[in-house]
Amino acid sequence: MSLVLGIDGGGTKTVCLLMRDTGQVLGRGEAGASNYQNVGKQAALCSIQSAIAQAIVSLGTVQVKAICLGLAGVGRPWDIQVVQTFVQQLQSSQSLPVSWALQPSNVVICNDALIALVGGLGHTVGVVAIAGTGSIVWGQNSQGCTKRVGGWGPILGDSGGAYQIAISGLRSALRAYDGCDLPTTLEPRFREHLGLSSLEDLVNIIYQQGWSVQEIAALAPIVAQEATSGDEVALGILEDAVQEFVQATQVVMDSLFTPSQVIEVVTTGSVWQGLSLMRERFEASVIKSKPLAKVIFPRHEPAYGAALLALKTLWN
Structure with missing residues (x-):
């Protein structure tokens, strides 16, 4: 029995799935944030290790042959390093009951958009529109070509995400008020x-109390x-957010697919879950411009996508 680990590491939490080579999920663990650019390298590593420990806790010592880590903020060569x-540190840890049998070809390191795509669709070809605190649209075609739009963070971009809304x-x-x-x-x-007592008190909350991006984003609902x-004003804000996503999705689809291809677009993230009005308008607008597109809800969570990518290395 070959076992693999799929890890979804974000700015809020880290999820780990233990999966066997049949695709059966044997364990799931959850821990804190593992975006090392936000929480630091040591805290990120501790979260990943804790999530792995929880995923395997009921099985004793396990042998892991492949691992995929899909982490937020990982997209540049130095992030991969x-x-x-x-x-390497996980493999040398004395606190994890894991017998590691990893080859370099069985270690996948990627950004969280790829695992959201694979988890959401159950395969590697299509488009994912992620709308959480931030936003990104990412796609991959059958030739392995990829295209990303957005994901520039709260200051430079993230149009359509909860923070911008x-x-x-x-x-x-x-x-x-003015x-x-x-x-x-x-x-x-x-x-x-x-x-x-007055909207003028927002100055104290936002500037003096130093509200975080996440705290501000929580006002989107x-x-x-x-x-x-x-x-009308609120409707206009949501419509602008929808159109940002529609445009980004069209750019990704036009870059990767021909007009005659049926394309699945999976929507994932808290905004789509909580702001149903936005998702309905997004789906209608995408289908109007791309009649062959199919806008779907996620079939699986991102960590499942990470586990599938780890499994794929055993088949190659």
Whole structure:
């Protein structure tokens, strides 16, 4: 029996799946963040190790023949080198009941978009539109060519993600408060939600208290709620976010596929799950421009995609 590990490491949590060569999942573990650029190398390694330990805890000592680590923020050569060091440290760890049987060809290190694509579709060809705190659209065709749009972070990009939706909502509320834009129910809703006597108190929360990207992004559902209630400003913000994703998806599809190909587009991330109005509009817009596209919900989680990529190295 050949066993592999699939690891999904993000800015919030790390998930590890232990899978046998038949595709059967034998264990699952979850730990803290493992985006080393945010939490540091040691904390990232500890999260990965903890997730592995949880995935194998009920099986005693196991022999692992392949591993795939799909980690957020890993896309450049020096990132690969850092994660290769993680793999070396895992193999020398005395605290993991793992008998490692890894060859260099059985170690896959990639970004989290690839494993989201493979997990979401169950195979390697198609497009994934990721809308969480940030955003990215990523695709791969049958020739192995890839195309990415977005994923530039909260300052440089991430259009359509929860952070940008929330920031647009806050800015619109403040412009309405100033009298420079249309009145919007976002103004009283933000004030009520945050317990503010005046929107001017946002300055204290955002700047003096130093709210994180994640804390600001958590306000995105308020924009969605007001859009559902018919607020024109909130509706406009969501429509802009949708069109950003539609354009990005069209660019990826045009770069990788011919107009006659049937393309699956999987939507993954908290925005698609929580802001159903956005997903419905995204699906309608994509199909209108690409009638052969099929917009689907994820078939499996990203860690499952990582495990499939690890398994694939045993078949080659």
